[in-house]
Amino acid sequence: MGDGPIHAFSGIYATSQLGRIVVDTLTRVRDTTPARGRAAKRNGISDVAKAAGVSVTTVSHAMSGQGQVSAETRAKVLRVAAELSYAPNRIASALRRQRSGIIGFVSDEIATTPFAGRLVLGAQSAAAQRGMLLMVVNSNRDVLVERDQIEALLAHQVDAVIYAKMYHQQIELPALLHQIPTVLVNAFDPAVAAPAVVPDEEAIAEAAVELLIRDGHRSIAHLTVAEDTPAMRGRLAGYRRAIQRAGIGIDERLIVRASVERGAAATGIARVAFASFLERGARPTAVFCFNDQLAMGVYQAAALFDLRIPRDLSVVGVDNLELIADNLAPGLTTVALPHYEMGRWAVDAATMMLERSDAMPGEPGPTRMASHIIERESVAQPVGAMHRAGGAPPI
Amino acid sequence: MGDGPIHAFSGIYATSQLGRIVVDTLTRVRDTTPARGRAAKRNGISDVAKAAGVSVTTVSHAMSGQGQVSAETRAKVLRVAAELSYAPNRIASALRRQRSGIIGFVSDEIATTPFAGRLVLGAQSAAAQRGMLLMVVNSNRDVLVERDQIEALLAHQVDAVIYAKMYHQQIELPALLHQIPTVLVNAFDPAVAAPAVVPDEEAIAEAAVELLIRDGHRSIAHLTVAEDTPAMRGRLAGYRRAIQRAGIGIDERLIVRASVERGAAATGIARVAFASFLERGARPTAVFCFNDQLAMGVYQAAALFDLRIPRDLSVVGVDNLELIADNLAPGLTTVALPHYEMGRWAVDAATMMLERSDAMPGEPGPTRMASHIIERESVAQPVGAMHRAGGAPPI
DNA sequence: TTGAAAGCGCTAACAG
DNA sequence: CTGTTAGCGCTTTCAA
Numbered sequence: 020m021g022d023g024p025i026h027a028f029s030g031i032y033a034t035s036q037l038g039r040i041v042v043d044t045l046t047r048v049r050d051t052t053p054a055r056g057r058a059a060k061r062n063g064i065s066d067v068a069k070a071a072g073v074s075v076t077t078v079s080h081a082m083s084g085q086g087q088v089s090a091e092t093r094a095k096v097l098r099v100a101a102e103l104s105y106a107p108n109r110i111a112s113a114l115r116r117q118r119s120g121i122i123g124f125v126s127d128e129i130a131t132t133p134f135a136g137r138l139v140l141g142a143q144s145a146a147a148q149r150g151m152l153l154m155v156v157n158s159n160r161d162v163l164v165e166r167d168q169i170e171a172l173l174a175h176q177v178d179a180v181i182y183a184k185m186y187h188q189q190i191e192l193p194a195l196l197h198q199i200p201t202v203l204v205n206a207f208d209p210a211v212a213a214p215a216v217v218p219d220e221e222a223i224a225e226a227a228v229e230l231l232i233r234d235g236h237r238s239i240a241h242l243t244v245a246e247d248t249p250a251m252r253g254r255l256a257g258y259r260r261a262i263q264r265a266g267i268g269i270d271e272r273l274i275v276r277a278s279v280e281r282g283a284a285a286t287g288i289a290r291v292a293f294a295s296f297l298e299r300g301a302r303p304t305a306v307f308c309f310n311d312q313l314a315m316g317v318y319q320a321a322a323l324f325d326l327r328i329p330r331d332l333s334v335v336g337v338d339n340l341e342l343i344a345d346n347l348a349p350g351l352t353t354v355a356l357p358h359y360e361m362g363r364w365a366v367d368a369a370t371m372m373l374e375r376s377d378a379m380p381g382e383p384g385p386t387r388m389a390s391h392i393i394e395r396e397s398v399a400q401p402v403g404a405m406h407r408a409g410g411a412p413p414i
Numbered sequence: 415m416g417d418g419p420i421h422a423f424s425g426i427y428a429t430s431q432l433g434r435i436v437v438d439t440l441t442r443v444r445d446t447t448p449a450r451g452r453a454a455k456r457n458g459i460s461d462v463a464k465a466a467g468v469s470v471t472t473v474s475h476a477m478s479g480q481g482q483v484s485a486e487t488r489a490k491v492l493r494v495a496a497e498l499s500y501a502p503n504r505i506a507s508a509l510r511r512q513r514s515g516i517i518g519f520v521s522d523e524i525a526t527t528p529f530a531g532r533l534v535l536g537a538q539s540a541a542a543q544r545g546m547l548l549m550v551v552n553s554n555r556d557v558l559v560e561r562d563q564i565e566a567l568l569a570h571q572v573d574a575v576i577y578a579k580m581y582h583q584q585i586e587l588p589a590l591l592h593q594i595p596t597v598l599v600n601a602f603d604p605a606v607a608a609p610a611v612v613p614d615e616e617a618i619a620e621a622a623v624e625l626l627i628r629d630g631h632r633s634i635a636h637l638t639v640a641e642d643t644p645a646m647r648g649r650l651a652g653y654r655r656a657i658q659r660a661g662i663g664i665d666e667r668l669i670v671r672a673s674v675e676r677g678a679a680a681t682g683i684a685r686v687a688f689a690s691f692l693e694r695g696a697r698p699t700a701v702f703c704f705n706d707q708l709a710m711g712v713y714q715a716a717a718l719f720d721l722r723i724p725r726d727l728s729v730v731g732v733d734n735l736e737l738i739a740d741n742l743a744p745g746l747t748t749v750a751l752p753h754y755e756m757g758r759w760a761v762d763a764a765t766m767m768l769e770r771s772d773a774m775p776g777e778p779g780p781t782r783m784a785s786h787i788i789e790r791e792s793v794a795q796p797v798g799a800m801h802r803a804g805g806a807p808p809i
Numbered sequence: 810t811t812g813a814a815a816g817c818g819c820t821a822a823c824a825g
Numbered sequence: 826c827t828g829t830t831a832g833c834g835c836t837t838t839c840a841a
Contacts, residue, residue: 058573059593063834074812079836086837087810106569110514111834113505114817121549121570129531130754131736136525143552147559152566154516155550157538164542171547174501175516178453198454286741315741322717341526342737346681346707348714359525458818469828474820481821482826506818509833 062103071099082107113176120151122366123172123180125165129157133340134185134358138204141362142181149370151178169195179369181362182206187217187250200372202365207385214368214380216361219387220253221260223354224307226392227335228261230352231305235400236333237267240303242293242313245278251309254337258307273303277313289316290323297324304401305333311343314351314397329399339393350395357388364388457498466494477502508571513768515546517761518567518575520560524552528735529580529753533599536757537576544765546573564590574764576757577601582612582645595767597760602780609763609775611756614782615648616655618749619702621787622730623656625747626700630795631728632662635698637688637708640673646704649732653702668698672708684711685718692719699796700728706738709746709792724794734788745790752783759783 068075073096080086081096088096099105113119124142129135135157143153154177158165172180173195180196183204192201192208203215224241231239241258244251259269277292279285289308293316308314314336318328326332328349336344339355368380380386463470468491475481476491483491494500508514519537524530530552538548549572553560567575568590575591578599587596587603598610619636626634636653639646654664672687674680688701688711703709709731713723721727723744731739734750763775775781 058568058571058595061568061593064836065834075835076812076814076837077810080811083836089810092810106565107836108509108834109570110505110508111817112836114503114509114819115834115836117817119505130528130535131531133525133528135531139550140525140552140554143550147562147566150566152549152551152570154547155534155538156547157535159535167542170501171542171545173453173456175504175547176453198456200453284740284745287743290743312737312741319743340737342707342735343741345679346710346738348682348685350679459820460818470819471821471828471830472826475827478820484826487826502820503818506833507820509835510818510820512833 061108062105063108064105067096067100067103067105070103071096117176119176119178121154121175121177122146122151122369123169123175123177124153124155124183125169125172125180126155126157126183126185127160127165128185129155130159132185133342134356135183137358138183138362141359141364142366143362145363145366145370149366151366151370153366166193166195169193173199178373181365181369183362183365186248187220188248200369202368202372202380203385204361204365212379214365214372215385216364216368216381216388217249217385218356218361219389220250221257222387223337223356223390224254224257225261226390227307227337227354228258229265230392230394230398231307231333231335232261232265232267234305234333234398236305238270238273238303238305238401239267240273240275240296240301240306241309242275242277242289242296242306242317243309244313245276246281254309272301277316279313285310285312286316286319289313290319291316293317293320294323296320297326303332305335305398308334308336311336311338311340311351311353314353315343315347318347318351329397330402333398333401335392335398344393344395347397349397352393352395352398354390354392357390361388456503457500458503459500462491462495462498462500465498466491474502512571514571514573516549516570516572517541517546517764518564518570518572519548519550519578520564520567520575521550521552521578521580522555522560523580524550525554527580528737529751530578532753533578533757536754536759537761538757540758540761540765544761546761546765548761561588561590564588568594573768576760576764578757578760581643582615582648583643595764597763597767597775598780599756599760607774609760609767610780611759611763611776611783612644612780613751613756614784615645616652617782618732618751618785619649619652620656621785622702622732622749623653624660625787625789625793626702626728626730627656627660627662629700629728629793631700633665633668633698633700633796634662635668635670635691635696635701636704637670637672637684637691637701637712638704639708640671641676649704667696672711674708680705680707681711681714684708685714686711688712688715689718692721698727700730700793703729703731706731706733706735706746706748709748710738710742713742713746724792725797728793728796730787730793739788739790742792744792747788747790747792749785749787752785756783 064075064078068078077088078096080088081093109120126135139155146153154172156168156172158168179200181204182201184206187205190206190208192211201213203213205217207215228239243255262269275292275296277288279288306317308317314334317334321328321332328334336351336353339353344351344353371378371380459470459473463473472483473491475483476488504515521530534550541548549567551563551567553563574595576599577596579601582600585601585603587606596608598608600612602610623634638650657664670687670691672684674683701712703712709729712729716723716727723729731746731748734748739746739748766773766775
């Protein structure tokens with residue numbers, strides 16, 4: 020292997036004194052002293068051009084598939100590029116094309132539940148498919164921090180942003196985001212015509228309640244929260260609808276509200292609320308809980324009253340928090356929120372807007388995404404289900 | 415307000431036909447039709463220069479603090495910049511300076527525990543302080559995906575990367591990362607001289623066991639896992655050390671191993687393991703559990719044997735998974751792993767390497783980071799602690 | 810089918 | 826203290 024001017028041999032390229040072209044086809048001993056400090060200079064388009072004996076234009080065309088390049092030239096360029104482990108510098112490309120290939124992901128919270136992780140995961144996998152990358156930013160619910168972070172995202176020329184909340188809510192989109200394609204996740208802003216995706220709350224409740232009804236339950240309680248949110252309203256409405264559709268009358272006494280503050284130990288509150296519900300003599304055969312933490316409270320309350328789950332009481336939750344649902348004994352049947360799917364939907368919607376600037380993905384109003392139920396062991400037929408159709412009042 | 419050539423009046427600037435300079439000092443009616451498709455064109459450095467009546471160089475200097483600019487000029491430039499809501503285009507700046515201001519964050523998993531979130535949070539907060547942004551990427555433990563993602567990161571010219579694992583382990587750093595400053599989190603590679611930070615496993619166990627000893631416990635079990643990992647070894651060693659330091663002999667029968675597979679419902683396994691331990695007649699007054707999920711299993715096993723926590727059995731976990739620790743009744747005292755701090759440390763280390771390329775932050779070998787204990791209600795003095803110093807054998 | 814050359818918006822020599 | 830200017834590495838007319 021010579022040292023002279025750079026030539027393209029048949030598949031083998033020379034190490035150069037001039038450029039940073041280095042061919043590394045052999046398996047090498049493991050490098051135990053990696054570059055420290057600055058990143059190693061990577062081969063650029065002109066290095067490839069030189070090595071392939073063509074112009075940078077041709078390399079660009081060959082790599083991107085733009086323009087007309089003969090098949091052979093293209094093959095050669097590609098081969099050389101691979102040889103030099105060349106990949107276009109996305110920064111330079113972004114500057115020239117006015118497209119960074121980066122999607123900003125703004126979330127209000129990332130550390131307390133696995134929701135954010137699943138959202139990010141879905142968004143990322145969709146982004147990867149389109150050759151884009153995510154820039155994740157988290158405000159921990161501090162509006163000032165959020166502002167700074169959005170500014171940073173804009174300064175980095177993100178092409179679009181996903182604005183995600185961890186709990187389904189109505190919001191006012193930050194004004195800064197009015198200047199850039201934005202899609203909302205788990206949130207909606209009636210004043211802004213931006214695509215938004217949220218869970219279909221009613222369907223969640225219907226799925227849960229229908230599962231219970233199918234197993235023969237007629238006396239189904241709903242343990243919900245006091246706070247007035249879209250999730251609370253939607254799930255309650257879905258509960259009512261499913262009950263009525265089955266021809267069972269709504270018994271308002273079966274609706275139990277726990278006053279849970281955000282982030283507080285929901286389980287304890289739920290345990291107390293549900294225990295006092297049982298104390299009043301209520302004996303539903305099943306409970307549909309607003310979320311898994313409340314369901315965990317129901318487990319604890321049931322233990323206090325010597326009620327066995329699922330023999331004496333079937334329980335369904337919402338969230339599929341594996342940490343809880345998997346670890347409870349018996350395992351908790353619960354409805355998994357479509358976080359992953361919403362993440363995917365969001366970047367798909369964003370890229371759609373990017374491609375055709377007149378496009379407005381999704382329905383008018385927030386797109387409602389379906390959930391699915393995860394069955395574990397907390398649901399069974401009520402004892403004597405066969406015998407007591409339309410039994411005694413439950414309370 | 416005229417339309418003519420651009421002039422700088424005392425604080426008010428004209429709307430221009432030529433550029434995109436738009437002054438917007440008035441509070442405006444909320445824009446209900448935000449730009450769709452492409453991002454709105456933002457003002458550039460030359461817009462500011464024009465409006466301020468100086469050269470771009472001066473603007474650059476004024477904004478960055480580099481070079482010499484008179485205080486007045488600087489003030490004027492800054493004012494105009496604010497007026498035009500100018501912020502330097504980081505892409506252009508990156509291309510010119512060969513510094514993207516982006517740190518890649520590679521994690522093996524992000525959706526199943528809150529660990530990743532806390533790591534990201536810590537990393538991000540440190541990054542923000544230094545004007546950098548995080549590009550988070552997640553492989554879901556797929557090596558091929560990971561490779562692609564690291565390549566994408568490199569193509570985006572990230573200045574450094576944080577390579578994080580969710581569980582403390584020894585790894586082989588991907589070769590691609592040998593060419594760029596990298597710091598490892600929750601992982602170490604003996605073959606590579608890269609800074610690494612891991613939890614101080616022994617200290618975790620010592621803190622937990624010392625807490626129990628301080629409360630008068632002398633018969634302290636350790637419920638651990640069978641898999642041989644740095645965490646398992648370290649915590650076991652710490653347990654032994656703390657017990658011995660207190661002058662209590664090690665009783666190997668008090669060390670219980672649960673064969674938990676990664677990601678499985680650890681609690682069930684732990685429940686069975688601990689129940690059979692109790693069945694053999696063991697009556698420790700306290701258990702130190704490898705993690706919170708095992709602790710939850712202990713709660714369940716204790717219920718089976720009518721042992722009340724903490725009256726009959728004190729329990730300490732590790733991880734501070736709020737979903738579990740907060741929701742158990744009684745609340746679980748547990749050791750919180752320093753994820754947030756490790757995240758911070760990692761970007762601090764990375765930026766240090768960036769600033770002085772000869773720097774090697776941290777100790778030789780992985781830096782061990784301290785944890786702290788979160789006290790809830792699962793620890794109490796053993797019944798009759800006062801009376802039975804050096805009591806009967808525990809099993 | 811290929812190549813030369815003009816920038817994308819910024820920073821950093823260097824000159825005045 | 827301020828301004829002119831040459832690129833950073835790439836994409837994309839436009840011309841050959």
